Amino acid sequence: MDFGVGYFPTHDGIGPGPLARMLEERGQESLFFAEHTHIPASRESPYPGGGALPQKYWHCYDLFVALTAAAVATSRLRVGSGICLIIERDPIVTAKEVASIDHLSGGRLEFGVGAGWNREEMVNHGTDPRTRMRLMAERVEAMKAIWTQEEASYHGEFVNFDRIWSHPKPAQRPHPPVLVGGLGPTVLDRVLAFGDGWLPNYTDDLIERMAELAARAQRPIEVDVLGMAPDARALERVRDAGARRALHWLPTGSSGTVEAALEHWEAAIVELNGG
16 A cells, blocks of 8 residues: 655645655655635535634645646656546646646646535536536546547537547556545445546545445446545555555645654554554
């Protein structure tokens, strides 16, 4: 099992490039960035974590700018979106951004996608929350067509375009891994429909749901677990259940704040490995 971290890359914390270099030098395998284009000031949608919404949610750099900074600052670290809110993005533009970063990085991009939780945020992008899951599926399918076909077209309920040319193509073939985020009751249906992997946050019932996914899958599907605590016993559970990668959310802040939290994460990994 590989180990990495998740992070909200804000303008007032350690930059995405310096953070990526730190992680690569310390032997972490991957870095995943969160995304929010904005947060509506109305704050009608309740924060899933409970309590007040942390300011990092509306102080993030653009996801693909942050991923580019992390990619060019490193040579081995895998960089990923955890998650890209594809229901708020044009699929042709996003396909170009994903392919460009994957090409520039030499094939080091992991593409986590999801629908998010903030309904007002979706509406501001013209997305009807009631149809967001169908919209997400079509946008992912359309991007796959752009990545894999020289002359791509797509016709669906929400996404429509006739023959287009778009280069570069991703360095990874057929495309970067599409990791479907989420924990809702129907998320495994989406993983099986258009995902190369599942990118859930850690929960008490995750091991059982991983077993369900394995039983239903007719092809290899990897599981990368976000939100892991620096706890060797929890890491052992997900490793033994077959997880490919465990990821710990680092606090957003200065290099000192980040490094202190990273040391706790590294200590749990050492304990897991019997060091």
